[in-house]
Amino acid sequence: MDLQAYLASQRVLVDAALGRLLPTADERPGKLHEAMRYSVLAPGKRLRPLLMIASAEAVGGRAEEVLTAACGLECIHAFSLIHDDLPCMDNDDYRRGRLTSHRVFGDAMALLCGDALLALAFELVCRTAEHVPYERVVAALQLVAQATGTFGMVGGQVVDMESEGQDVDEATLTFIHSRKTGALITAAVVSGALLANGSAEAVSDLRRYGRHVGLAFQIADDILDIVGDEAKLGKPVGSDAKSEKATYPRLMGLDASRRRAAQEVAEAEAALAGFGPEADPLRAMAAYIVERDS
Amino acid sequence: MDLQAYLASQRVLVDAALGRLLPTADERPGKLHEAMRYSVLAPGKRLRPLLMIASAEAVGGRAEEVLTAACGLECIHAFSLIHDDLPCMDNDDYRRGRLTSHRVFGDAMALLCGDALLALAFELVCRTAEHVPYERVVAALQLVAQATGTFGMVGGQVVDMESEGQDVDEATLTFIHSRKTGALITAAVVSGALLANGSAEAVSDLRRYGRHVGLAFQIADDILDIVGDEAKLGKPVGSDAKSEKATYPRLMGLDASRRRAAQEVAEAEAALAGFGPEADPLRAMAAYIVERDS
Numbered sequence: 001m002d003l004q005a006y007l008a009s010q011r012v013l014v015d016a017a018l019g020r021l022l023p024t025a026d027e028r029p030g031k032l033h034e035a036m037r038y039s040v041l042a043p044g045k046r047l048r049p050l051l052m053i054a055s056a057e058a059v060g061g062r063a064e065e066v067l068t069a070a071c072g073l074e075c076i077h078a079f080s081l082i083h084d085d086l087p088c089m090d091n092d093d094y095r096r097g098r099l100t101s102h103r104v105f106g107d108a109m110a111l112l113c114g115d116a117l118l119a120l121a122f123e124l125v126c127r128t129a130e131h132v133p134y135e136r137v138v139a140a141l142q143l144v145a146q147a148t149g150t151f152g153m154v155g156g157q158v159v160d161m162e163s164e165g166q167d168v169d170e171a172t173l174t175f176i177h178s179r180k181t182g183a184l185i186t187a188a189v190v191s192g193a194l195l196a197n198g199s200a201e202a203v204s205d206l207r208r209y210g211r212h213v214g215l216a217f218q219i220a221d222d223i224l225d226i227v228g229d230e231a232k233l234g235k236p237v238g239s240d241a242k243s244e245k246a247t248y249p250r251l252m253g254l255d256a257s258r259r260r261a262a263q264e265v266a267e268a269e270a271a272l273a274g275f276g277p278e279a280d281p282l283r284a285m286a287a288y289i290v291e292r293d294s
Numbered sequence: 295m296d297l298q299a300y301l302a303s304q305r306v307l308v309d310a311a312l313g314r315l316l317p318t319a320d321e322r323p324g325k326l327h328e329a330m331r332y333s334v335l336a337p338g339k340r341l342r343p344l345l346m347i348a349s350a351e352a353v354g355g356r357a358e359e360v361l362t363a364a365c366g367l368e369c370i371h372a373f374s375l376i377h378d379d380l381p382c383m384d385n386d387d388y389r390r391g392r393l394t395s396h397r398v399f400g401d402a403m404a405l406l407c408g409d410a411l412l413a414l415a416f417e418l419v420c421r422t423a424e425h426v427p428y429e430r431v432v433a434a435l436q437l438v439a440q441a442t443g444t445f446g447m448v449g450g451q452v453v454d455m456e457s458e459g460q461d462v463d464e465a466t467l468t469f470i471h472s473r474k475t476g477a478l479i480t481a482a483v484v485s486g487a488l489l490a491n492g493s494a495e496a497v498s499d500l501r502r503y504g505r506h507v508g509l510a511f512q513i514a515d516d517i518l519d520i521v522g523d524e525a526k527l528g529k530p531v532g533s534d535a536k537s538e539k540a541t542y543p544r545l546m547g548l549d550a551s552r553r554r555a556a557q558e559v560a561e562a563e564a565a566l567a568g569f570g571p572e573a574d575p576l577r578a579m580a581a582y583i584v585e586r587d588s
Contacts, residue, residue: 023444023445028449028453028469029444029449031452031456032448032449032452033444083405083406083409086382087382088380088381088400088401088402088405089402108455109452111380111382111383111405112451112452114409115373115377115408115409115412115442115443116444116448118443119439119442119444119446120439120443120444122416122435122439123439123440123443126436126439127436129429129432133428134427134428134429134431134432135423135428137428137432138420138432138435141416141435142420145413145414145416145417145420146413148409148413149409149410149412149413149414149417150317150323150410150413150414152413154326154406154409154413155323155326155410157406158323158406159322161402162323162325
């Protein structure tokens with residue numbers, strides 16, 4: 001399959017939906033809505049929505065059924081970036097070559113913008129009840145909430161922060177990575193399958209796929225922070241090393257990290273053995289995740 | 295009825311449930327969980343959970359059915375206080391006589407603690423599906439999400455912030471109050487009735503009750519910031535005037551504000567005309583909301 005064409009067309013679908021679903025600057029408070037749109041509609045991979053849609057399609061669902069929830073995941077991703085960039089966190093001025101939210105709108109507005117996006121995300125998942133049985137909506141929402149909070153992204157972020165400058169073992173590194181980025185990626189894949197009425201067996205296979213893809217994604221991110229092209233990434237490289245973050249390259253070196261990422265991709269693909277060509281986008285995305293340059 | 299005895303016994307129920315439902319410092323990341331418990335378990339009125347439970351009881355439900363969701367509302371309330379107190383917002387050192395979250399745990403941890411509490415809140419509402427039909431759970435989730443985000447608390451907070459030092463008219467003031475505090479209070483009342491299987495008519499009456507009680511609560515808060523006892527409030531009074539916040543006393547003076555609060559309470563009570571003694575706790579709480587001294 002032509003992955004690039006597939007990804008591009010799905011991104012158009014997601015971006016159009018995000019444009020419709022986000023509140024506009026005409027509505028009060030306009031400045032907040034401007035800030036929400038500034039971050040969410042910024043150019044990006046839309047990885048989590050695309051994984052959710054591909055997962056729904058892998059179990060026989062249609063993109064339209066999960067599109068609103070997929071947009072919710074992008075809101076959660078944007079919320080996490082806005083809060084991560086704040087002065088009390090990483091204090092970053094740029095993200096993908098554009099000024100970060102607090103540099104444009106101020107710290108207070110950026111904080112509240114993140115909060116509003118997180119609340120909106122849950123509202124968007126609820127709205128999939130137009131297409132999906134209520135029981136599935138609640139199951140997906142619960143997964144996404146867990147993947148966002150202390151047993152997911154936020155918890156991973158805290159341990160990541162606490163580990164700066166420390167010698168961490170692989171168990172701690174896996175803890176950080178599986179939660180900081182892995183949890184929401186896995187939730188995207190699993191909830192996509194749940195919302196599209198996937199069988200318990202398919203959901204279980206896709207959970208395994210999601211875990212491996214999530215870990216591969218974070219290792220690839222860590223590698224890009226060392227060898228990436230600043231122009232393509234839109235941010236300075238070397239920031240992990242500067243703040244002595246716990247990363248795979250730091251723990252085991254660059255070559256071993258690359259092998260580990262490739263191994264995770266292979267395991268992700270193996271988890272899809274029971275699926276036919278309907279899972280080709282998921283297969284291609286697993287490979288893309290470690291080959292990307294931004 | 296003996297409102298104080300009722301409130302005290304319901305608070306014991308809510309506090310015990312919160313103690314069980316919040317993650318503990320034994321689980322990783324312990325410091326985050328300590329911060330979550332520090333803020334949520336701090337002494338407080340538990341107004342939103344108590345309103346939710348009283349509303350469920352008013353339509354014939356049992357406290358146990360909505361207790362987990364009620365705890366979720368308290369998590370949202372705590373999240374909003376933690377973020378409001380941050381240096382980039384109100385920069386408050388004390389809340390109810392105790393150091394604020396960021397003064398104890400640092401700005402980054404307080405930010406993430408708020409985020410984790412918001413995510414946990416939605417997970418807790420999901421868990422009511424043990425007792426409640428899924429359709430009702432989704433409806434309650436959607437209400438709570440709307441009441442939290444830009445069309446609720448966060449949006450009200452933004453307009454409140456933008457109005458500091460400005461001359462605001464009553465329409466703007468009502469916009470701020472109905473969203474900043476009113477939305478979540480109304481959501482507590484309405485979702486309590488929804489989760490307890492209340493009829494459409496009962497839910498509609500209770501929505502009216504919630505709106506009036508929410509506005510009365512905020513006017514009473516504004517008044518306490520002028521005439522309150524610092525020892526009882528656990529914080530300095532006069533902070534609204536100092537930061538030139540939009541308040542009812544600022545717009546119409548203290549006496550007219552008191553009359554307006556009393557009128558809102560009367561309207562809240564009128565909305566309960568169709569209910570019998572099962573709504574007595576709601577009636578008593580409406581009166582208590584403007585008579586309280588903290």
